[in-house]
Amino acid sequence: xxxxxxxxxxxxxxxxxxxxxxxxxxxxxxxxxxxxxxxxxxxxxxxxxxxxxxxxxxxxxxxxxxxxxxxxxxxxxxxxxxxxxxxxxxxxxxxxxxxxxxxxxxxxxxxxxxxxxxxxxxxxxxxxxxxxxxxxxxxxxxxxxxxxxxxxxxxxxxxxxxxxxxxxxxxxxxxxxxxxxxxxxxxxxxxxxxxxxxxxxxxxxxxxxxxxxxxxxxxxxxxxxxxxxxxxxxxxxxxxxxxxxxxxxxxxxxxxxxxxxxxxxxxxxxxxxxxxxxxxxxxxxxx
Amino acid sequence: xxxxxxxxxxxxxxxxxxxxxxxxxxxxxxxxxxxxxxxxxxxxxxxxxxxxxxxxxxxxxxxxxxxxxxxxxxxxxxxxxxxxxxxxxxxxxxxxxxxxxxxxxxxxxxxxxxxxxxxxxxxxxxxxxxxxxxxxxxxxxxxxxxxxxxxxxxxxxxxxxxxxxxxxxxxxxxxxxxxxxxxxxxxxxxxxxxxxxxxxxxxxxxxxxxxxxxxxxxxxxxxxxxxxxxxxxxxxxxxxxxxxxxxxxxxxxxxxxxxxxxx
Numbered sequence: 089x090x091x092x093x094x095x096x097x098x099x100x101x102x103x104x105x106x107x108x109x110x111x112x113x114x115x116x117x118x119x120x121x122x123x124x125x126x127x128x129x130x131x132x133x134x135x136x137x138x139x140x141x142x143x144x145x146x147x148x149x150x151x152x153x154x155x156x157x158x159x160x161x162x163x164x165x166x167x168x169x170x171x172x173x174x175x176x177x178x179x180x181x182x183x184x185x186x187x188x189x190x191x192x193x194x195x196x197x198x199x200x201x202x203x204x205x206x207x208x209x210x211x212x213x214x215x216x217x218x219x220x221x222x223x224x225x226x227x228x229x230x231x232x233x234x235x236x237x238x239x240x241x242x243x244x245x246x247x248x249x250x251x252x253x254x255x256x257x258x259x260x261x262x263x264x265x266x267x268x269x270x271x272x273x274x275x276x277x278x279x280x281x282x283x284x285x286x287x288x289x290x291x292x293x294x295x296x297x298x299x300x301x302x303x304x305x306x307x308x309x310x311x312x313x314x315x316x317x318x319x320x321x322x323x324x325x326x327x328x329x330x331x332x333x334x335x336x337x338x339x340x341x342x343x344x345x346x347x348x349x350x351x352x353x354x355x356x357x358x359x360x361x362x363x364x365x366x367x368x369x370x371x372x373x374x375x
Numbered sequence: 376x377x378x379x380x381x382x383x384x385x386x387x388x389x390x391x392x393x394x395x396x397x398x399x400x401x402x403x404x405x406x407x408x409x410x411x412x413x414x415x416x417x418x419x420x421x422x423x424x425x426x427x428x429x430x431x432x433x434x435x436x437x438x439x440x441x442x443x444x445x446x447x448x449x450x451x452x453x454x455x456x457x458x459x460x461x462x463x464x465x466x467x468x469x470x471x472x473x474x475x476x477x478x479x480x481x482x483x484x485x486x487x488x489x490x491x492x493x494x495x496x497x498x499x500x501x502x503x504x505x506x507x508x509x510x511x512x513x514x515x516x517x518x519x520x521x522x523x524x525x526x527x528x529x530x531x532x533x534x535x536x537x538x539x540x541x542x543x544x545x546x547x548x549x550x551x552x553x554x555x556x557x558x559x560x561x562x563x564x565x566x567x568x569x570x571x572x573x574x575x576x577x578x579x580x581x582x583x584x585x586x587x588x589x590x591x592x593x594x595x596x597x598x599x600x601x602x603x604x605x606x607x608x609x610x611x612x613x614x615x616x617x618x619x620x621x622x623x624x625x626x627x628x629x630x631x632x633x634x635x636x637x638x
Contacts, residue, residue: 229496231478231485231503234471238479241468248428249543250454250483305470 094210100318101210101217102274106291107298107310108224109268114296114304115228116260117240118168119176123268123295125183126156128287130269131276132196138206138277145206149216149273156269157262159186164258183292190284201283208277216274220267225307227263236260268295301339303349312351380439381406381457381547381579382427387436389419389426389603396422398603399436404547409573409580411590411611414600415623420583421463423600424549427581428460429453441546454483457546461536461553463583467524473535474520477507480539507542514538514568530561534568541572548573550582554589562589569593587615599623 089097106127113120134152137143143151167178196202227233238246239256247253276282294317302313320338324331342350380403389397396419404410412420425431427438429450437446440456448456459480467476478495481503485491495501511517514534519527524535533553540548553569554562566589573580574593584590590597591611599607599614601623607614614620 226494226497227492229494230492231482231495232491234475234478234495235482235491237470237475238468241470242466244430245462245466245468246479247451248430248454248460249479249539250451251479252451 096319096322098210098213098278100315101213102271102278103295103298103314103318104217104311105220105271105274106268106295107302107314108220109264109266109271110292110295111299111304111307111310112224112236112260112264112267113257114299115240116236116257117243118179118257118261119296120179120261120264121176121289121292121296122179122181122183122186123264124287124289124291125186126160126265126268127272127275127291128183128186128190128282128284129156129159129272131272131282131287132190132193132202133269134273135202135204135276135282136196139204145208145277146212146216148206149208149270149277152273153266153270156272157266160262160265161258164261168254168257168261180289180292183287183289187284187287190287197283199284201281202276204276204280204282206277207280208274213274213278216270220270221307221311224267228307232256232259300349301343303346303351305348306351309349309351313349316350379406380404381441382581383439383442384423384427385437385439387423387426387438388434389422389431390434396603397426400600400603400605401436402598402605402608404579404581406546406579407574407577408596409569409582409594411594411597412581412583412600413585413587413590413597413614414606417602418600418623419603420600421551422603424460424551424581424583427453427549428458454543454545458549459540459543459545459547460549461533461540461551463551463555465529465532465536467532467536467539469523469525471524472521473516473524473527474504474507474511476524476535477510477539477542478503480542481507483543510538510542511535513572515564530557533557534565537565537568541578545578547579547581550580550584552583552585554584554586562586565589566592587611591615 106123109126110120110123130152133155134148137148137151138145163182167182168175170178190196191199235251235256238251239253243253272287298313298317299310301317302311303309321331321335324334327334382404384400384402387397387400388395400423412423414420422431426433429448433446437444439445440453440458443456445453445456468479471479485503493501495504508517508520511520514537516531516534516538519531524532537553553565557565569580582590582594594611597609597611597614598605599620606619606623607617609617
């Protein structure tokens with residue numbers, strides 16, 4: 089495999105992990121614009137561990153995920169009291185706080201960035217990405233998955249049906265942050281260098297875009313969205329400076345034609361041979 | 376309070392701002408019975424349901440479920456005390472299939488991390504999935520199992536909501552206008568479904584409904600509300616001939632309206 093292809097596949101795998109980190113809260117009705125902040129926590133914690141201890145990289149990356157999840161769990165209680173645009177703003181601010189904190193942490197290099205000694209290649213990054221996709225798919229086949237969608241669709245009725253709405257929202261936010269933290273650890277150990285500036289809000293927005301573009305109604309949505317977003321600029325590479333213009337045009341046209349995302353629930357079910365109903369999903373998941 | 380009723384309201388009041396919506400309301404629902412709750416629009420019927428299920432806290436008075444005071448219990452926990460309800464405006468989860476919507480109703484019987492992480496959608500023999508499928512079949516809805524609910528006809532959606540409430544295995548079912556918007560054939564089917572699935576199984580019901588023929592066929596007792604106050608109580612026939620009730624519906628002028636439909 090050429091170094092170029094390998095580079096693209098690694099980027100794709102890391103982006104897929106990030107996308108599922110953003111997908112879980114969105115699936116429970118929350119827009120998390122602080123994904124990059126949790127990715128940064130995972131990246132820095134795991135890098136610090138492999139630089140300073142004998143912990144193997146994959147263990148350090150998992151610990152980084154848990155660290156990101158722990159921070160998410162602590163802040164979830166106040167942050168998830170807000171809703172809609174205010175929740176988006178609160179999570180955005182959270183991501184910025186993480187970034188600003190790291191910029192001032194000399195122990196991990198501060199503004200100069202943080203070199204990471206240990207390297208992981210495509211096989212391990214891909215293994216993590218596949219495991220994340222498999223586990224999230226499995227999660228959505230459980231009662232927990234149904235409950236998250238129920239909470240997303242109608243909090244009041246979900247509550248009257250006995251579902252602990254807050255607990256599901258916190259769980260989705262926390263699990264998503266663990267996954268985002270794992271993504272950050274993968275990034276740190278593949279590129280061997282991280283800096284706070286990378287984990288900025290435009291990273292968060294890109295990740296959320298993968299999810300919204302792919303569709304939030306099925307587990308396949310973020311996967312498709314990420315693949316399109318990561319590979320399309322590469323496919324268009326031939327047209328040199330125009331490629332991002334064409335890319336943006338394709339994205340705008342797709343969003344106009346399929347506002348619920350590329351993958352909606354009904355055709356997905358039809359594909360699996362489960363449904364005989366129409367595709368009739370006018371409402372966007374974030375509405 | 377008394378242990379002989381499945382539901383008891385004791386001097387319950389509710390104000391929204393300066394508006395008294397439910398005023399010193401007391402009534403009880405015996406086990407194995409079907410009680411109708413009727414009254415003109417705005418009489419406070421749906422608010423009574425919202426007070427019983429905990430959507431709104433009461434301002435005064437107590438609500439007992441099976442003898443236990445649930446007035447201060449969070450809404451989420453009340454379904455575990457044996458009440459389930461439908462909604463006047465259908466409120467199914469649009470992003471779930473029919474069977475998944477039904478499985479939301481099972482949630483209160485299945486708690487804890489283990490129950491939550493059981494895969495329902497992978498193994499066809501899953502106990503909960505099988506039960507949900509049976510419940511759909513009993514209501515004649517097996518054909519819609521994997522359909523997206525928003526694409527289904529109104530009457531079908533209403534029945535799915537009813538099945539969702541029934542799989543919670545309540546001892547008291549609160550039905551808010553179950554027959555509204557249904558044609559007479561659908562109303563008949565609904566009535567039969569309630570008779571076989573609820574009355575025959577000892578599930579008590581409290582039914583808000585404008586269709587007096589439906590109420591008369593199903594309910595053994597009727598409570599009439601007007602402006603949040605109970606103005607009459609008795610058998611459907613008693614209530615139909617009650618002067619205060621006729622006045623609430625038709626005004627004081629006894630112009631001899633003979634319709635059974637009070638809406």
